[in-house]
């Protein structure tokens with residue numbers, strides 16, 4: 001289903017961009033308690049990622065996540081950046097699950113490339129060129145929709161519950177694929193070809209504010225990690241019947257590779 005998102009959703013998305021980080025619950029789903037009117041249902045934090053488990057994960061200084069497309073180019077969300085051009089204002093932190101670790105690798109940006117035609121709906125990808133390479137494993141991106149199904153892993157330093165603080169330690173969680181037909185029921189503005197949804201009908205596990213730009217990934221047929229999504233938006237976090245929405249990487253893979261070649 002196509003069309004513009006509801007105004008409310010756009011507003012939420014913008015808020016999310018400015019907002020901090022967050023990753024919701026993990027394996028231990030907790031019963032959703034009766035929330036006070038208007039309050040978010042409680043979301044349990046994801047589990048901690050192990051040091052080195054996701055070497056391609058990057059934290060960006062504007063409060064977003066990202067992944068190493070190459071050792072010198074970070075793939076993130078278009079809504080995490082202001083536009084395209086020379087930009088030395090972003091710091092990428094990598095190589096650690098603990099953002100305060102003295103072993104953290106910190107590298108400044110030199111350029112930003114926001115998806116051409118990005119206007120706040122769909123096309124939520126961007127590239128950040130780094131001043132120097134980060135010597136860590138990169139994350140392959142899916143070139144076809146063959147992996148747009150199953151169970152995905154998400155990770156980030158975003159909030160561990162809706163409205164919560166950003167995290168010092170990288171959290172991870174698993175979320176199942178949600179079809180466009182089902183996701184479109186919750187989000188009439190969903191852009192089917194450009195967005196892919198994931199989450200549980202009952203909620204409880206989700207990405208959240210500050211996870212934006214980070215990867216959603218799974219194992220490919222060679223048992224390698226492959227990126228299928230980029231954390232983009234959602235109504236609240238981990239709410240029942242409101243899955244997370246991710247940029248559909250396979251749809252943009254050719255554009256992303258072509259853009260990276262220009263940086």
Ligand code: ARG
Pocket residue numbers: 013016017018019020021022158206207208209210211212213231232233234235236237238243244245
């Ligand atoms: N836009 C948010 C950010 O900037 C990510 C929101 C993801 N929300 C969700 N329910 N999955 O961090």
